Amino acid sequence: MALENSRERPQPLGRVIGAVKGWVGRCGEIWVDAQVVEIKRRSGATQYLTFRDRTADMSARVTVSAFVLDAAGPLPEGSRVTARVRPRVWERSASLTFECLELHVAGEGRLLAQLEQRRRKLQAEGLFDDYRKKRLPALPRVIGLVTGKDSDAERDVVTNVARRWPAAQLRVRHALVQGPSSAESVMTALAALDADPEVDVIIIARGGGSLEDLLSFSDEGLVRAVAAARTPVVSAIGHEADVPLLDYVADVRASTPTDAAKRVVPDRDDELMHLGQARLRLARALEHRLTREQSWLDQQRSRPVMLDPTSAFAAHYARLDHLRHRLDSALERLLGSQEADLRAAVSTIRALSPKRTLERGYAVLVDASGGSVSSTADASAGARIEAYLSDGTLTLDVVATTTKEQHA
CATH class of the missing domain: 3.40.50.2300 (Response regulator)
Incomplete structure (x- = not known):
């Protein structure tokens, strides 16, 4: 029912918007065939879509709950849909939107969703x-x-x-x-x-x-x-x-x-090319290795010890001669010292030997049994004793014995 109004008695804008909202609300729910041209997902419970007529250049804003949108399955932009919508007017901005209560993907989109x-x-x-996943065989x-x-x-x-x-x-x-x-x-x-x-x-x-x-x-x-x-x-x-x-x-x-x-x-041609490249790299590597080993061998052969293996012995020979000389000198000194000591010992022994004593006029007396006669008590009158002198032996018969006390 139209609002009464005239130039003299205009209606407040809010009342007009409220009347429009009431008129739109009486339209109720309706199924529409449309194309989704824009999807704006938000973190909240309400999501925003833009529907466009599939034949005419007309579009409308649509709100939908996240549950309804997810239940529709995959919904790429450009999909054809069948939706149960309800028109709504927002009083604050007097804008017309549609609230989507049910959404189904149609045509190819339905297959994509399945x-x-x-x-x-x-x-x-x-x-x-x-x-x-299994690996493919190389060949x-x-x-x-x-x-x-x-x-x-x-x-x-x-x-x-x-x-x-x-x-x-x-x-x-x-x-x-x-x-x-x-x-x-x-x-x-x-x-x-x-x-x-x-x-x-x-x-x-x-x-x-x-x-x-x-x-x-x-x-x-x-x-x-x-x-x-x-x-x-x-x-x-x-x-x-x-x-x-x-x-x-x-x-x-x-x-x-x-x-x-x-x-x-x-690819056979690629493999042959790679094989040729591998052979070339192998040949270069072998050549480089052989060159390096030959260079090392030449360096080893050029060393003096390889040119004359006995040259290294010269220093050792000189050291050996030096050590031999030192050894000979040490032996001579040692033998000289030992010889001097031996001569001194021989002189001492000779000075203390019985023979030297005999040469000074002394004699060694022994009885018939070979025992030493060193006292008058060891011999008695009538006994025979042997006297050893420096140049021979005398056999003596004891006539009488006299002690030092008797002689005195």
């Missing part, structure tokens, strides 16, 4: 963890390939593997790469190659396509099959921008089938 939920689930189980004997029959992906892998490493063997298992049964078909081919003991690495390849075309490679069953495979798996699905869930669980993610071939086998 894939994101599946990705988070599998990631929480640890299927994407780095420790599960595989047999390369398994899962791809569509006569596809561009098959041709790219086969051509590039043959060009880079002609000796490589490819074991191809064709599978459906699009459609309702494609995930099961890829799993069957993967299981066959994984069971082959000769296969060292497996490539799962497909060309580019829309999000719906690549859905098979985000199938939960296929992701779990790749995670359980004993053979390293290389994912080569679509183009660089395409990231199916298979890329997360694969041991190596290649941006394209051609890139997968480059990652699996080395």
Whole structure:
């Protein structure tokens, strides 16, 4: 109901804004189809979005609770959404906004939201963890390939593997790469190659396509099959921008089938070049080592001791002669001293010897039994004794004995 007003009786602005708020509030809730062009996340409970009409140049501010926004799943800017909204007028600024009570991603965004939920689930189980990743063999004997029959992906892998490493063997298992049964078909081919003991690495390849075309490679069953495979798996699905869930669980993610071939086998020409460079470095290293060792050997040979090994003995000979001379001198001095001592001892011995005493006129008397006669008591009258003189012996008969007391 319109407010009564005239030039003479205008209505207060606040009353007008309140009336507008009441009119808008009576519109109630309504479902809208729109595109999210801006998302402003805040730390509080209320978040802010900007909706735009998908065909007309019209936009509106939208408030939404963090719970409702998170429940919608991944919501990148530009997503198409279906939302249950309620119009509101803020009296303070008289601005019109919409309060979002329910939010759903529509179209391709809905698929992205489902894939994101599946990705988070599998990631929480640890299927994407780095420790599960297996290293690719440096030079595989047999390369398994899962791809569509006569596809561009098959041709790219086969051509590039043959060009880079002609000796490589490819074991191809064709599978459906699009459609309702494609995930099961890829799993069957993967299981066959994984069971082959000769296969060292497996490539799962497909060309580019829309999000719906690549859905098979985000199938939960296929992701779990790749995670359980004993053979390293290389994912080569679509183009660089395409990231199916298979890329997360694969041991190596290649941006394209051609890139997968480059990652699996080395380039023969590059390897030959590297081999030639390695040989050249080895030859230079050996030459440098030999030159250094030859220089050391020449230095050793140029030393005087090597030119004349006996030259080192000259100093030793001189020292030996000096020591011999000192030894001879010491021996002569020692022998001279010992000889002088010996002569003195001999002179002393000779001076004290019985023979020298006999030469001075003394005699040594012994009785018949050979005992020494040194006293008159040792002999009696009538006894025969022997007198030893310096020049011979006398045999004497004792006539009488006289002591010193009797003589006195």
